[in-house]
Amino acid sequence: MGSLRSILRSFCVAALLQCAVTTPISPTAPTTKSFLKQIDNSTWIIGNGLWNVTQNKQYATKLWYKEKDLVGKAVGHYVSYNGAASDLSWTSAAIVETGKDYINVKFTALEGDFHWIIYDNLAGAYQYFVNHALPKLGEFRTLWRLDNTTFPKGRTNVKDGLLPPISDYLAGTNVQDETWQKADGTYLTKYDWSAFTRGLDFHGVYGDDVGSWYLNPGKDYINGNHLKQELMVHRESKTGDAVQLNMIHGTHYQALASDNFSDGKTWGPWLWYLNNGSKDDASERAKQEDKAWPYTWFKDTAYQSRGSIKGTLILSDGRPASGAAVFLGDNNSNLTALDQGKDYYYTVYADKDGYFSIDDVRTGTYGLQAWSNGGALADVTTSFLQNAIAVSENKTSDLETLSWKVADRKNRIFQVGDFDRKTVGFKLSGPTPYEHGRIAKCPANLTYTVGLSKQEDWCFGQSALGTWSIVFPSSSENATSVAARLSVSLAGFSGGSSANILLNSVKVGNITTNSALLPSSQDTYRGATQAGEWHLLEFPIAKTALKAGFNQLDFQVTTSTRWRGWLWDSILLEYI
Structure with a gap:
């Protein structure tokens, strides 16, 4: 046979x-x-x-x-x-x-x-x-x-x-x-x-x-x-x-x-x-x-038609944009870099001097973005954007020195976590980036004291009913005379859980399901522990909201859905 x-x-x-x-x-x-x-x-x-x-x-x-x-x-x-x-x-x-x-x-x-x-x-x-x-x-x-x-x-x-x-x-x-x-x-x-x-x-x-x-x-x-x-x-x-x-x-x-x-x-x-x-x-x-x-x-022909770009990113305070994430994507887009997808996209990281180069780019016109990848830029909340970047066949577009506007670090009251659009450094964020239900291992209640607690004391994600608090001091000369801004950077958000944000028991903002500012993605829901869809929320703080001495910022979960919540990137409070 x-x-x-x-x-x-x-x-x-x-x-x-x-x-x-x-x-x-x-x-x-x-x-x-x-x-x-x-x-x-x-x-x-x-x-x-x-x-x-x-x-x-x-x-x-x-x-x-x-x-x-x-x-x-x-x-x-x-x-x-x-x-x-x-x-x-x-x-x-x-x-x-x-x-x-x-x-x-x-x-x-x-x-x-x-x-x-x-x-x-x-x-x-x-x-x-x-x-x-x-x-x-x-x-x-x-x-x-x-x-x-x-x-x-x-x-x-x-x-x-x-x-x-x-x-x-x-x-x-x-x-x-x-x-x-x-x-x-x-x-x-x-x-x-x-x-x-x-x-x-x-x-x-x-x-x-x-x-x-x-x-x-x-x-x-x-x-x-x-x-x-x-x-x-x-x-x-x-x-x-x-x-x-x-x-x-x-x-x-x-x-x-x-x-x-x-x-x-x-x-x-x-x-x-x-x-x-x-x-x-x-x-x-x-x-x-x-x-x-x-x-x-x-x-x-279109595939073979390629050029390159190079440049150096320097922060407005004089620092090189060391290790910055650099993205070349859609020109004049209203979408985030993560959500762009109709054409062709290129990613690199700048070196320690802020220099970057991208080779073999399809010819066309692009938008260039950059943001902090932590490390030397851990305090940088802003992003860099420049549109109309032309890439010509067999040529290198030298963008020379690009100035990136950043805030004055002297105004900082406290910061928990690096700005890098990831949860890296927080408790339970690793070693692997995926595990179903790991967010449920983070506590319902948590207190972080600025000056005493370490970054790894803050858990990577919040979902359960309860309150996470940051206790921090404020100097007497600024406490009641200078307005402030609270920046809440989320590495991901799966709709289904919500929280009120309270400063000294007074509501100053929220993290809210179904908000136009927070479209839901499937990051925590699908077991992501390090990153998902990034969001930056900013809330004004009135002059009278802070007090001399110790203050308390609370993230009070009011609605909880199992395995749905947010991944933390960084929390920053600064005078403006």
């Missing part, structure tokens, strides 16, 4: 795949050339001598690699937007470019074109998508759902290990979307497999003898800034599929990330890579892709 199957398989290859699509091409077939073969109006087979996949109208199944189907009973590969609500439906496929050792296969849908660039001797393929008619959307993704026994493990740059078996889901109690409580009281959630997108080297699912990885060098086509986070891998709770996500436009930890895209907007190319399960090999390949980006072989 085995020899008969081999004969039939060889016959299929010799007959150029004029056989039933249920018979995959063997990786030992006597050809290594990349190919596309159309079976009928909604079925195609693509691949090379190392792998091949059967692409149907929506799903790519029967991924044949190392003499095994890696999809099995799982769903396979597909492209979708707004979650699973809209899977792209392919109407045709064609080879649109041929090289000595590769082909470029285009699958066409109403919304746009998905390309597989298949090299003859590469296990995997480069992929990219060209928009033509996508609707306004928040989530746009490509993904693999693969056999759960072949791929028992997942890997991001912050989490690596066994994916939970489906039996754990079946035995647990569902407590919110894709989150279960186990019998021992711990939680099981797919969101533990999230990561900061721009700091990610590679991610995927793997087993003892095979690995499937996404390598995304450049990342300029992905929405958001330095603190952009996305779900990367997980176990599908209903079927057990091993899920490998490529969230090329995502919203998992955001509130307003919804965009319209121009015709021709291109995501990618990235590399989908198969190997023997070796993380070291995948890491080395990722480094090679980073060095090769932007790809010289990608024959797209």
Whole structure:
């Protein structure tokens, strides 16, 4: 029977795949050339001598690699937007470019074109998508759902290990979307497999003898800034599929990330890579892709048209903007850097002298932003913004010295936490950036005394009914004669909990669910402990509100929803 199957398989290859699509091409077939073969109006087979996949109208199944189907009973590969609500439906496929050792296969849908660039001797393929008619959307993704026994493990740059078996889901109690409580009281959630997108080297699912990885060098086509986070891998709770996500436009930890895209907007190319399960090999390949980006072989005029910028940020008090987060994004946008996503985006950090440079920027006109990343700028509340930054092909735009207006530090009464848009330094903010329900471990009541307490005494997030207090002194000469300003910087906010802010028992402000100033994101709700959607709230303090001697600032939670609340960045009180 085995020899008969081999004969039939060889016959299929010799007959150029004029056989039933249920018979995959063997990786030992006597050809290594990349190919596309159309079976009928909604079925195609693509691949090379190392792998091949059967692409149907929506799903790519029967991924044949190392003499095994890696999809099995799982769903396979597909492209979708707004979650699973809209899977792209392919109407045709064609080879649109041929090289000595590769082909470029285009699958066409109403919304746009998905390309597989298949090299003859590469296990995997480069992929990219060209928009033509996508609707306004928040989530746009490509993904693999693969056999759960072949791929028992997942890997991001912050989490690596066994994916939970489906039996754990079946035995647990569902407590919110894709989150279960186990019998021992711990939680099981797919969101533990999230990561900061721009700091990610590679991610995927793997087993003892095979690995499937996404390598995304450049990342300029992905929405958001330095603190952009996305779900990367997980176990599908209903079927057990091993899920490998490529969230090329995502919203998992955001509130307003919804965009319209121009015709021709291109995501990618990235590399989908198969190997023997070796993380070291995948890491080395990722480094090679980073060095090769932007790809010289990608024959797209807009993609190849690039320049660079450089400059030096100096604060108005004379300090260099040491370590500042620098973002190049939309020109004249009314969106935050995290929520921008219609075009292309670049992120770096300034050096100790405030100098920064960004290479390989697509030509165009951009807006430049910068903000504190803590450290030497821990006291800087303001952001830098300059629009109309022109990037020309093969040229460097020298912005020279840029002046960044900051407040006088001498007016400071107290500050708790660094301004860096993160919870780092507070109690329970680490070591890992994700854990469902960790916010519930923060106390309901807490007192922080300026001059005695340490930063780590303040917990990373607040949600429970109760009061957190900051006790601080105020000098007698300023207490009743000078107005002040309270700056409350939140690293994230999941609507459902609210608080009144009281100074010496008098209400001066609030942190309020459903406020226009605080659009709700899914950060604390999805177990984020270090960052989410950043917000800066500022409240005026009247001259008569402070008193000589000790004062007390209270954050009194009046409404609480389990696992929903806010992540702390910094709290600053200063004279103005």
